[in-house]
Amino acid sequence: MAFRLALIHRRVISNEKNGRKSLHTLHVERQEQAERSVLISCQTSTNEKKFLKYLTKHGEINKYFFYESYGVYAVVEFANQESVASLLEGVAIPGGSHESAVPFKSRLLSLRNLGSVDSSNQLSGWQCQPQTTIPINELIKRLSREESINKQISSLTEAYQLTEENSRLRFLVCSLLKDIATAYFPECTIKPFGSSVNGFGKLGCDLDMLLDLDSISGRNVKLPKSGLSLEYQMKRANSERAVTQSILSVIGKCVDQFGPGCVGVQKILNARCPLVRFAHQPSGFQCDLTANNRVAMKSTELLYLYGELDPRVRSLVFTVRCWARAHGVTSSIPGAWITNFSLTVMVLFFLQKRSPPIIPTLDHLRDLAGPADKSVIEGNDCTFVSDFNKIQLQSNTETLEQLLGEFFEFYATFPFSRMSLNIRKGKEQNKPEVAPLHIQNPFETSLNVSKNVNASQLDRFVALCQESAWLLQQSETSTPRGSGVGDEGAPTPWGLATLLLPSQVAGIKSRKKRRREPASERIKGLLESLKNKNQLKKS
Numbered sequence: 182m183a184f185r186l187a188l189i190h191r192r193v194i195s196n197e198k199n200g201r202k203s204l205h206t207l208h209v210e211r212q213e214q215a216e217r218s219v220l221i222s223c224q225t226s227t228n229e230k231k232f233l234k235y236l237t238k239h240g241e242i243n244k245y246f247f248y249e250s251y252g253v254y255a256v257v258e259f260a261n262q263e264s265v266a267s268l269l270e271g272v273a274i275p276g277g278s279h280e281s282a283v284p285f286k287s288r289l290l291s292l293r294n295l296g297s298v299d300s301s302n303q304l305s306g307w308q309c310q311p312q313t314t315i316p317i318n319e320l321i322k323r324l325s326r327e328e329s330i331n332k333q334i335s336s337l338t339e340a341y342q343l344t345e346e347n348s349r350l351r352f353l354v355c356s357l358l359k360d361i362a363t364a365y366f367p368e369c370t371i372k373p374f375g376s377s378v379n380g381f382g383k384l385g386c387d388l389d390m391l392l393d394l395d396s397i398s399g400r401n402v403k404l405p406k407s408g409l410s411l412e413y414q415m416k417r418a419n420s421e422r423a424v425t426q427s428i429l430s431v432i433g434k435c436v437d438q439f440g441p442g443c444v445g446v447q448k449i450l451n452a453r454c455p456l457v458r459f460a461h462q463p464s465g466f467q468c469d470l471t472a473n474n475r476v477a478m479k480s481t482e483l484l485y486l487y488g489e490l491d492p493r494v495r496s497l498v499f500t501v502r503c504w505a506r507a508h509g510v511t512s513s514i515p516g517a518w519i520t521n522f523s524l525t526v527m528v529l530f531f532l533q534k535r536s537p538p539i540i541p542t543l544d545h546l547r548d549l550a551g552p553a554d555k556s557v558i559e560g561n562d563c564t565f566v567s568d569f570n571k572i573q574l575q576s577n578t579e580t581l582e583q584l585l586g587e588f589f590e591f592y593a594t595f596p597f598s599r600m601s602l603n604i605r606k607g608k609e610q611n612k613p614e615v616a617p618l619h620i621q622n623p624f625e626t627s628l629n630v631s632k633n634v635n636a637s638q639l640d641r642f643v644a645l646c647q648e649s650a651w652l653l654q655q656s657e658t659s660t661p662r663g664s665g666v667g668d669e670g671a672p673t674p675w676g677l678a679t680l681l682l683p684s685q686v687a688g689i690k691s692r693k694k695r696r697r698e699p700a701s702e703r704i705k706g707l708l709e710s711l712k713n714k715n716q717l718k719k720s
């Protein structure tokens with residue numbers, strides 16, 4: 182089975198690379214697959230052959246795979262949707278004497294006592310598809326064995342990116358949630374957005390979901406002069422935000438009370454973007470459900486497009502995100518940290534500033550847009566081209582190794598105190614308001630994407646960029662250590678692996694504290710070497 186899955190995986194990746202599907206096409210395909218799929222909780226003693234024989238009674242199976250998350254689960258995709266209906270017809274709803282279950286036939290099922298245990302064919306760990314990334318120490322070892330920094334970057338991307346299976350599971354969880362939400366809104370769909378689909382998600386990242394009612398929203402539709410329209414006493418609220426809050430409030434309650442496997446449901450309705458947060462236990466995903474968040478879907482599309490334009494974009498974003506997480510520049514807890522989204526925009530801005538640029542500006546993508554691409558959301562121009570073939574790239578041949586070093590140098594010396602980053606223009610501009618880090622929101626241009634970041638977090642980021650730029654310039658860190666082995670037989674870290682080790686400068690907590698302490702010799706040396714390099718470049 183592993184061999185077959187590997188083949189399927191490779192075919193899908195190569196198709197996507199050659200055909201460069203739009204995010205919209207990807208959504209349609211994946212949603213349709215998810216509708217034909219079920220999620221089954223199995224036992225480790227489950228006999229795979231009997232399991233398949235039992236399920237194929239209901240119809241042909243297109244694909245299936247197993248994974249572990251508080252137990253073993255199987256995702257099974259049938260060739261036809263009728264098979265799911267047939268399967269559900271036969272399922273039993275357990276009734277107990279002490280507890281009563283809500284009789285809701287979801288596509289999340291549990292398999293019991295399917296034949297005898299046959300040790301030669303029972304499920305075992307190696308067949309399970311990984312749903313989380315390898316631990317950082319293991320990654321460091323893996324990278325240290327590579328023979329070039331370029332290979333290290335590719336290896337990191339390979340290890341961290343979402344797999345075909347994980348991506349399918351994300352769409353399936355959205356589809357299961359949709360089954361609940363349709364109790365209130367039969368026309369709704371639930372779509373993943375953010376890092377689950379923008380090409381920059383790492384295994385284990387949150388699942389951002391959007392409850393989409395656009396098919397009946399009435400937006401951009403003229404009311405006909407005669408004929409039927411909805412009941413005149415239709416419920417109304419005094420703002421779109423209030424409607425979103427009330428929709429999320431009832432869906433949140435429904436998920437809490439009837440959502441199989443949904444635990445820890447929190448309604449966070451007063452946030453700038455109201456949401457319902459919960460854990461989906463069978464998949465292990467932390468979920469954020471939002472509604473009426475169309476700009477976020479546009480920025481997801483934009484990030485996806487940039488990631489598809491040149492393979493260096495995704496690799497550099499993965500590397501910088503991993504580096505930032507290793508040093509606590511980003512965090513899973515909300516706060517004054519730089520977010521992955523801000524960091525991604527910083528990488529995009531840097532790539533626009535290369536000479537020649539690796540990716541075009543957002544204004545250029547807007548100029549290439551056709552009439553069907555036009556999109557204005559709440560007064561914000563979100564128009565940009567969707568046809569990849571219209572985009573002409575310039576021939577920049579810089580390697581990932583060069584780009585990584587240049588990225589750190591760029592931000593080690595960026596005038597953050599005066600300038601704001603703007604990917605619409607691909608240029609820095611004077612800050613429109615006071616904030617330590619100012620990154621213009623690409624679509625809601627009056628907003629700062631990194632408003633939450635405080636001065637000490639920015640200082641840490643800059644200090645770490647300085648350190649990493651310096652480390653990459655040292656021959657002892659930037660060249661492979663041959664077969665040298667360090668403690669406990671692990672290969673000696675070098676190159677990118679060195680950048681992921683605990684830092685000498687990461688301890689800097691705040692500006693005040695740093696002012697009182699003399700700058701370490703290491704940072705002084707590092708700044709000197711950067712200055713010299715810059716002077717050499719200018720002369």
Ligand code: CTP
Pocket residue numbers: 374375376377379382383386387389476477478480481520521522630
């Ligand atoms: N988003 C946005 N403006 C912001 C923050 C987020 O438009 N100020 C959108 C982006 O499209 C982003 C998505 O909302 O990708 C989800 O936000 P978030 O979960 O914070 O970021 P992710 O990109 O999903 O990254 P992570 O892996 O950290 O979840």
Ligand code: MG
Pocket residue numbers: 375376377386387388389
């Ligand atoms: Mg996210």
